[in-house]
Amino acid sequence: MEIEKSEQNKIEEKQKENWELINQGAEARIYRTIFYGKQTIIKERFSKKYRHPKLDKILTQKRVSQEVKCICKCRKAGILAPSIYYVDKETNSIFMEDFKDSITLKQFIFNINIESQKDLLNLSQTLREYGKIIANVHNLNIIHGDLTTSNILLKMEKNSLILIDFGLSYISTSFEDKGVDLYVLERAFLSTHPKSESLFQEVLDSYKKIVNSSKQIIQQFEKVRKRGRKRISFG
Structure with missing residues (x-):
């Protein structure tokens, strides 16, 4: 042996x-x-x-x-x-x-020239597309488990987004699980991109237009968010 x-x-x-x-x-x-x-x-x-x-x-x-x-x-x-x-x-x-010719959304955001209207428009369109992707994933009852700006790739020449790293993914119909998925993404935005509340909001607004049972999921997201804030406040 x-x-x-x-x-x-x-x-x-x-x-x-x-x-x-x-x-x-x-x-x-x-x-x-x-x-x-x-x-x-x-x-x-x-x-x-x-x-x-x-x-x-x-x-x-x-x-x-x-x-x-x-x-x-x-x-x-x-x-x-x-x-x-x-x-x-x-x-x-x-x-x-392997998508070697792509960059992460994280890199894309860091490279944005905030003085350029064209760059800001591209960013807005990209964030809305990310929201659509998450909504479509949740409509399949897939919980990604690790939504961040590092786990979505942007192919510049085709201007398309690729979702990667499904290592924590699983199947679930739970509204709370989907709300937690959104909360993980919000925390990733805030920890990686300072003062990025408006960026995450663009993703969320786009998500809400497409996802099934939007009201129930967002309600659960808000509950998870409140619990998270309490943990941060009180340690």
């Missing part, structure tokens, strides 16, 4: 020789490589040593399955998200489309 494990590790190390590590978070390592001639992003979920091995395997495989399911469901509905090329169940790795 130990010999088999050792051989498996050698195979995995050999496979990774041409993988470029570009990021490592709490849940996964992100690599860039060429896969069957295509520029590819590989998201490899690693095991958690503090969990029982069998439980860890079950939970990790479930997260990978949920992520792939949500991405595919979005793509089927016409929402731009990475194409899935391959899923390696042994290493819990997802091989997906």
Whole structure:
């Protein structure tokens, strides 16, 4: 058994020789490589040593399955998200489309010239489009789980937005879950882009026009927001 494990590790190390590590978070390592001639992003979920091995395997495989399911469901509905090329169940790795020629919404906002009316108009249109995307995702009962300005990409030449990083995504019809998703995005705006209340409001206004059960979701969002403010106020 130990010999088999050792051989498996050698195979995995050999496979990774041409993988470029570009990021490592709490849940996964992100690599860039060429896969069957295509520029590819590989998201490899690693095991958690503090969990029982069998439980860890079950939970990790479930997260990978949920992520792939949500991405595919979005793509089927016409929402731009990475194409899935391959899923390696042994290493819990997802091989997906790489958008190397794009920038994050975060970068786009930082690059805006506030003195330029054209730049401000482009920003407004982009934020409204982001709101539409979130609404359409919620209409599919998908909770993204990590909506930020870093997890939406802008392809400049096509002026299109691509939603990425579904690592915390899951399926839910709960209005509260959708409200929490919006609250996560609001906190991301306020922590990353100072004095950005108006930017988030543009996203929210666009979202409300398209999302199903808008009134109920916004009510839950306001409740979550109040709870969040109380925690900030009182620690």
